[in-house]
Amino acid sequence: xxxxxxxxxxxxxxxxxxxxxxxxxxxxxxxxxxxxxxxxxxxxxxxxxxxxxxxxxxxxxxxxxxxxxxxxxxxxxxxxxxxxxxxxxxxxxxxxxxxxxxxxxxxxxxxxxxxxxxxxxxxxxxxxxxxxxxxxxxxxxxxxxxxxxxxxxxxxxxxxxxxxxxxxxxxxxxxxxxxxxxxxxxxxxxxxxxxxxxxxxxxxxx
Numbered sequence: 398x399x400x401x402x403x404x405x406x407x408x409x410x411x412x413x414x415x416x417x418x419x420x421x422x423x424x425x426x427x428x429x430x431x432x433x434x435x436x437x438x439x440x441x442x443x444x445x446x447x448x449x450x451x452x453x454x455x456x457x458x459x460x461x462x463x464x465x466x467x468x469x470x471x472x473x474x475x476x477x478x479x480x481x482x483x484x485x486x487x488x489x490x491x492x493x494x495x496x497x498x499x500x501x502x503x504x505x506x507x508x509x510x511x512x513x514x515x516x517x518x519x520x521x522x523x524x525x526x527x528x529x530x531x532x533x534x535x536x537x538x539x540x541x542x543x544x545x546x547x548x549x550x551x552x553x554x555x556x557x558x559x560x561x562x563x564x565x566x567x568x569x570x571x572x573x574x575x576x577x578x579x580x581x582x583x584x585x586x587x588x589x590x591x592x593x594x595x596x597x598x599x600x601x602x603x
Contacts, residue, residue: 540553
């Protein structure tokens, strides 16, 4: 890997500080980071992504890469008892204003349960929890989320995307696709171990 790519990977790892995958942040585990952007080049074994800040990074694709389609659903699909992940921004009243809501399929219930920092925006958070209540309010729809050690109130503005996930194959990926990739450092080289992407121009919200 040339110095430019090495610097990009190390800078990304340091900037992200591994908040979205806390169980991988120990010294015993390889460095892992989330890369978001648009595919500019693609082969069977490599993918090049132009990131949101304009930088380009080229990484290998793991032979066992997990591919997931991110697709839109409606807020009506979010009901009490469903398990969701909400990227949000803290509000003065202690609630979170949703950036987007991910409705997890039942097979992924419990994934990353809890409330913790999120690397999408400065001060953003991620809350993965079970929906206890859905209500309407003057400032948007409200979700009451409960997880093992607590609960959070989420305000979901009308423009916040609501999406779900399903397994996909390599046909999902093409030049121009918006992606969110989990990239792990293996033997000093960045390798994509998971890639989330939309179909027909739909981009993952984060």
